[in-house]
Amino acid sequence: MTTGREDLPSELRHLMDAIDACERDAEALVAGMSDEEINWQEKPGETWSVAECIDHLTVINPFYLRGFIPLVETARQQRTGPFRGLSSSTAGRWFVRVLEPPMKTKTKARPEMRPRSNLRREGLVEAFKKSHDSYRALVQQCAEVDVNRVKGPNPFFRFIPMRISTVLQIIPAHDRRHLWQAKNVKDALRAAPPRLRRTQSDS
Numbered sequence: 001m002t003t004g005r006e007d008l009p010s011e012l013r014h015l016m017d018a019i020d021a022c023e024r025d026a027e028a029l030v031a032g033m034s035d036e037e038i039n040w041q042e043k044p045g046e047t048w049s050v051a052e053c054i055d056h057l058t059v060i061n062p063f064y065l066r067g068f069i070p071l072v073e074t075a076r077q078q079r080t081g082p083f084r085g086l087s088s089s090t091a092g093r094w095f096v097r098v099l100e101p102p103m104k105t106k107t108k109a110r111p112e113m114r115p116r117s118n119l120r121r122e123g124l125v126e127a128f129k130k131s132h133d134s135y136r137a138l139v140q141q142c143a144e145v146d147v148n149r150v151k152g153p154n155p156f157f158r159f160i161p162m163r164i165s166t167v168l169q170i171i172p173a174h175d176r177r178h179l180w181q182a183k184n185v186k187d188a189l190r191a192a193p194p195r196l197r198r199t200q201s202d203s
Contacts, residue, residue: 008143011086015139018172019132025179026054026125029186038121042188048115050189053182054128055115057175061131063113064174067153068167069138075145085165087148092166099173101180135171142168 005016029050030038038051048056075081088096098105109115147168151161 005140008140009083009085012083012139012143012168015168015172016136019135019175022172022175022179023125023129023132026128026182029054029179029182030121030125033121033186035119035121037189038124039118040185040189042185042192048181048185049117050182050185051119051121051124052115052117053178053185054124055119056109056113057178058127058131059115060109060113060174061171062134064155064167064170065134065138066155068164069134069141071150071152072138072141072145072147072164075150076141079144080150081144081146083143084146084148086169088163088166088169091160092163092169096166096169096173099170099177101177103177103181132171139168 005013008016033050039049041047041049041052142164145164147164150164152164152167154160154162
């Protein structure tokens with residue numbers, strides 16, 4: 001049985017609202033930008049463009065969730081509930097915290113998580129929104145599960161299982177991180193002199 005948003009516990013509704021806000025921010029970011037502008041890099045070949053920041057999220061969101069969806073379904077069937085709030089471990093809280101903007105640490109994305117280049121504005125945000133479909137479904141299913149008891153595969157450190165409560169918080173935090181990054185890129189583009197606004201395709 002799927003729980004409607006209005007019937008979700010407040011902490012899960014907050015997660016849904018956070019994802020909605022991220023999608024609105026992404027729409028606002030690319031509004032009025034051309035294909036050339038969304039692909040502009042402040043340091044060509046070294047830093048990401050607005051489009052790359054958003055595409056990275058589109059690519060990585062399903063990666064974060066893999067393995068957790070069947071675990072939640074099993075937990076529901078086994079009545080591993082009820083929902084008792086979101087309580088991450090010390091390591092989980094640290095991981096969520098470092099993902100939040102402003103960016104405190106930089107890590108190099110693994111090959112399978114790297115964004116594509118020379119993207120078009122058309123469809124960019126729509127794909128980002130679609131990457132949240134599984135997340136929204138997972139949040140709804142978690143209304144009947146003690147997400148602090150059920151653990152799944154850690155997407156980065158396989159020897160340290162991750163609580164479902166942690167992965168639920170990771171997605172919006174990581175979205176905010178790279179949307180903040182994308183806004184800084186857009187601000188840098190607007191501030192750059194015309195001779196520095198050339199894209200790689202213009203070079």
